[in-house]
Amino acid sequence: MSHIWMMIAQRLALGLVTLLVVSLIIFLGTELLPGDFAQEILGQAATPETVAALREQLGLNDPMHIRYVGWLTDVLRGDLGESLANGQSVADLIGRRLGNTLSLALYAAAIAVPLSLSLGILAALFRNSFFDRVANASALTSISFPEFFVAYILIFWLAGAGGPFPSMANFRGDPSLGDFLYRTFLPALTLTLVVTAHMMRMTRAAIINLLASPYIEMARLKGMKPMRVIIRHALPNALAPIINVVALNLAYLITGVVVVEVVFVYPGLGQLMVDSVSARDMPVVQGISLVFAAAFVLLNLTADVLATLSNPRLIHRR
Amino acid sequence: MGFIIGLVWFVVVIAIAMAAGLLFRFLMVQICPKGIAKEMRTAPMTASFGMLMILIYIIVAVFAPLIAPFSETEIVGREYDAWNNVNLLGTDNLGRDMLSRLIYAARNTVGIAFIITALAFFLGSILGLLAAIVGGWVDQALSRTVDVLMAIPSLIFAMLLLTIFGTSVVSMIIVIALIDSTRVFRLARSVAMNIVVMDYVEAAKLRGEGLWRLITREILPNAMAPLVAEFGLRFCFVFLMISALSFLGLGMQPPTADWGSMVKDNATLITFGDITPLLPAGAIALLTVSVNFVVDWQLHRASGLKEQ
Numbered sequence: 158m159s160h161i162w163m164m165i166a167q168r169l170a171l172g173l174v175t176l177l178v179v180s181l182i183i184f185l186g187t188e189l190l191p192g193d194f195a196q197e198i199l200g201q202a203a204t205p206e207t208v209a210a211l212r213e214q215l216g217l218n219d220p221m222h223i224r225y226v227g228w229l230t231d232v233l234r235g236d237l238g239e240s241l242a243n244g245q246s247v248a249d250l251i252g253r254r255l256g257n258t259l260s261l262a263l264y265a266a267a268i269a270v271p272l273s274l275s276l277g278i279l280a281a282l283f284r285n286s287f288f289d290r291v292a293n294a295s296a297l298t299s300i301s302f303p304e305f306f307v308a309y310i311l312i313f314w315l316a317g318a319g320g321p322f323p324s325m326a327n328f329r330g331d332p333s334l335g336d337f338l339y340r341t342f343l344p345a346l347t348l349t350l351v352v353t354a355h356m357m358r359m360t361r362a363a364i365i366n367l368l369a370s371p372y373i374e375m376a377r378l379k380g381m382k383p384m385r386v387i388i389r390h391a392l393p394n395a396l397a398p399i400i401n402v403v404a405l406n407l408a409y410l411i412t413g414v415v416v417v418e419v420v421f422v423y424p425g426l427g428q429l430m431v432d433s434v435s436a437r438d439m440p441v442v443q444g445i446s447l448v449f450a451a452a453f454v455l456l457n458l459t460a461d462v463l464a465t466l467s468n469p470r471l472i473h474r475r
Numbered sequence: 476m477g478f479i480i481g482l483v484w485f486v487v488v489i490a491i492a493m494a495a496g497l498l499f500r501f502l503m504v505q506i507c508p509k510g511i512a513k514e515m516r517t518a519p520m521t522a523s524f525g526m527l528m529i530l531i532y533i534i535v536a537v538f539a540p541l542i543a544p545f546s547e548t549e550i551v552g553r554e555y556d557a558w559n560n561v562n563l564l565g566t567d568n569l570g571r572d573m574l575s576r577l578i579y580a581a582r583n584t585v586g587i588a589f590i591i592t593a594l595a596f597f598l599g600s601i602l603g604l605l606a607a608i609v610g611g612w613v614d615q616a617l618s619r620t621v622d623v624l625m626a627i628p629s630l631i632f633a634m635l636l637l638t639i640f641g642t643s644v645v646s647m648i649i650v651i652a653l654i655d656s657t658r659v660f661r662l663a664r665s666v667a668m669n670i671v672v673m674d675y676v677e678a679a680k681l682r683g684e685g686l687w688r689l690i691t692r693e694i695l696p697n698a699m700a701p702l703v704a705e706f707g708l709r710f711c712f713v714f715l716m717i718s719a720l721s722f723l724g725l726g727m728q729p730p731t732a733d734w735g736s737m738v739k740d741n742a743t744l745i746t747f748g749d750i751t752p753l754l755p756a757g758a759i760a761l762l763t764v765s766v767n768f769v770v771d772w773q774l775h776r777a778s779g780l781k782e783q
Contacts, residue, residue, distance in 0.1 A: 178623045186639050294521065297771060301711060301763035303718050305738055306756035309745050313753065314481070316746065412628040416719050420742075431723045434634045435642065442638045449631045457626075 165462050172458040179450045180232070183443050184225050232447065238440040242433070247444040250429060255448065258418070258425035261341055262410045265348035269410075270403055273353040277360025277399075282387055284365060296354035304413055308347040308420040316343060344421045351413055352406040359402040363395040397464040404460030408453050496524030518772060525768030532762055536581045543575035548730045555744065558751075565751055568740045576732040577755060583727065584734050585762070587648065588714040594652035595713070596706060599659025604690050604698070606660070607667035618664070621657045629654050633720065642725045647717065655713055662705050666698045707770035711763045718759050734759050 219227075231238070237247035280289045299307070315322045322343050364387060367373060376386045415427030422428075426445055433441040500523035503515045518526070535542060544563075545551050549571065556566040564573035606614040624632070633650050640646035670676065671694065679693045720726035721735030729736065734755035741752040 175623060175626045179626055182623070182627070183635065186635060297767050298760075298764050301715075301767050302760045303715050303722070303735075303756060303763075305719070305722050305735075306753070306760050309738070309742065309753055309756060313745050313748070313750065408628065412630040415630060415634075416722065419723060430631075430634060431725070434638045434723075434725055437638050437641070439638060442635055446627070446631050446635045450627045453628050453631075454626050 161465070164465060168458055168461050172454055175454050176451060179454070180229060180447060181225065183446050183450070184228055186439060186443055188221065237444040237447075240433075240438055240441050242436050242438045242441075247440050250441060251426065251444050251448060254424060254426050254429055257423065258411075258414055258427065260337070261344055261418075261423065261425060262348070262407070262414055264338070264341060264345040265352070265410055266407055268345060269349040269353050269356065269406070272349065273356035274360055274399070276353070277357040278364065278387060278392070280357065280361040281364040281368070281391075282383055284361070289361075292357065296358045299350055299354040302351070304347060304351055304416040305420050307350050308344070308417055311343050311347055312420075341421075341423070344417050344423055347417050347420075348410055348413055352409060356402055356406050360395070360399050363398040363402075364391045367391045367394055393467075396467040400464045400467060401460050404456050404463075408456045411449055411452050411456075492524050493520055495527060496520045499523050499527040517776070521768040522772035525765035525772075528761060528765035529769065532581060532585060532765075535578055536585050539578050539582045543572075543578040545572040545575040547571075547576060547579040547732050555741075557749075564754065567737065573751060573754075576737060577734075577758065580732040580734045580737060580755065581758070583731055584714070584717065584721075584759075587644065587727070588710060588717055591648050591652045591655070591713045591717070592706065592710045594648070595655035595659055595709065596702070598652065599656035600663040600695075600698075600702060601690070602656070603660040603663025604667045604694055605686075606664050607671050608686065608689060608694065614664075617660070621660050624654070624657045625661075630716065630719065633716065634725065637720070637725055642728065644727055644731075647720060647726050651713060651716055651720075655709060658712075659705065659709065663698065663702065666701050667694055670694050670697050704770055704774050707766050707773070711766050714759065714763060 235248050237251070239245065240247055240250060276292060280292045283289050323340055368391060373386060373390055376390050377383075381389075414425060415430060417423070418425045418427035419431055426448065430442065430445045432438075433445070497520060500515060500518055500520075503523070503526075504512045507515060515523075550569060551572050552562060552566045552570050554566065554568055554570045556562055556570070558565045562572045562574065564577070567573050567576065602617055606617045627635075632654055636650040636653075637646060640650065676689070676693055679689060684693070717726050718735035721733045722739050724736065724739065727733040727736060737755040738752050744752050
């Protein structure tokens with residue numbers, strides 16, 4: 158059993174290294190910014206003296222590696238600097254919106270994962286039937302749709318002109334759970350539609366790949382019902398690829414959230430990021446990129462570990 | 476009631492699309508020389524519909540100035556005019572002709588997506604093949620760099636880089652080409668890895684063929700099939716990405732006509748029940764669907780289909 162922990166520890170260490178390098182890339186962003194960072198903060202009207210003073214104050218005159226270490230320790234302490242646009246603390250700005258983004262992504266995942274897994278199993282069960290073909294074609298179609306197209310179609314149908322749902326997910330204060338679920342239904346549905354197709358197709362493929370193996374043949378010859386063959390025999394062995402594709406799509410949800418948030422005017426991280434990119438507010442962009450990248454790396458890591466744990470041959474190896 | 480009408484429309488559109496696909500396949504089989512005609516006959520309905528659509532997009536993009544009734548940026552009427560005889564699809568938020576902008580956008584958006592994909596392919600496949608052939612520390616350095624770059628979600632990474640270089644068409648092209656070349660690198664390397672170990676490559680090396688000749692003459696021809704399929708898929712991703720960026724206001728800058736930003740500019744109309752802003756979004760969707768259909772068919776053929 159011990160080597161499995163070794164393996165997990167190894168993966169974790171690798172993930173940490175990746176995060177470190179990612180943070181380095183994100184830090185280099187300020188270095189590559191054309192022009193002077195201090196000049197950028199103070200604007201055009203600044204005198205050379207004030208610019209020089211600010212450079213000194215921000216420590217811009219130190220060599221790069223010292224500044225990176227300083228920046229990194231600040232980040233680890235939760236200090237992401239201040240926004241260039243309004244001087245607010247970046248950590249505060251992000252903290253206020255992170256919860257919103259996460260709950261939207263979770264909401265979408267809670268619908269999408271069970272839905273796509275059961276659709277995938279059904280498609281494998283009724284393979285090459287009319288249902289399978291329709292499911293396949295619609296999967297291919299929905300993969301090709303831009304998120305905002307799906308979002309606006311939903312708005313056109315279900316909101317606006319007397320539709321039952323609000324077209325904007327903009328809320329103030331703390332809505333009750335029911336109210337939150339109702340107001341964010343359309344964005345969550347959009348995200349669900351975008352990721353379901355891929356997960357469904359991969360689930361189907363993973364199961365079908367196994368159906369030709371001898372032990373499935375055996376189960377069938379025993380007179381087992383097809384549904385039971387798939388659930389009891391094929392599914393456990395197909396878990397690793399399925400877990401992988403679920404994690405990949407959850408990671409995709411994190412980035413897909415950006416566009417959807419903008420469409421529905423949802424007060425999340427994606428909105429903030431888009432606004433900051435057009436304003437070239439580097440500290441905010443850095444902070445949000447760091448959060449998104451960390452979530453991305455962590456999800457992939459979890460998928461790796463879970464996929465390993467789901468395979469008995471790897472757990473009980475001698 | 477509205478739902479049922481929508482459903483009827485949906486079925487009618489699907490039926491027309493299928494008919495168009497079949498007709499196109501029939502025509503192509505008649506026109507093409509024997510070899511191609513034989514391949515065309517095996518195309519499923521979805522793929523022939525896809526090819527027809529791609530052809531139409533290319534024609535529209537190339538002959539945009541001849542087809543469009545007005546120029547790209549000219550203001551021809553009031554803002555948000557409804558569909559009428561002069562401006563067939565009405566006017567946009569500044570009073571420019573919607574139809575003309577849709578047509579010009581085919582040229583801008585598709586053209587730029589194509590340039591980016593080609594750049595990403597050039598860079599990614601050359602480096603990938605190089606890594607596979609040379610191996611050793613070159614391979615290690617390139618592969619680890621790509622691993623790290625791929626650990627950042629691509630849209631977020633693109634936005635980070637656009638903050639640094641500023642939002643303009645040129646920086647968008649470079650940034651997305653760079654990000655996508657990492658994905659191409661992965662594929663090209665793994666494909667080439669299987670080819671490099673073959674005897675005939677060994678023989679070519681012993682013959683004293685140089686690196687460039689080895690890549691272009693020996694490896695590339697055998698790695699072409701998966702790379703071409705990947706080109707189609709990559710094009711879709713790139714196309715969706717620049718549309719998303721333009722939609723967010725970070726891609727193509729006004730007054731260039733572009734499908735993503737056209738949706739953004741006219742989005743308010745949707746809540747009033749006007750479908751005009753959905754047209755550019757639909758144009759994006761239709762092209763990506765078409766390319767996917769064709770790629771799916773090609774992959775199907777290449778893999779020999781082992782699904783039962």
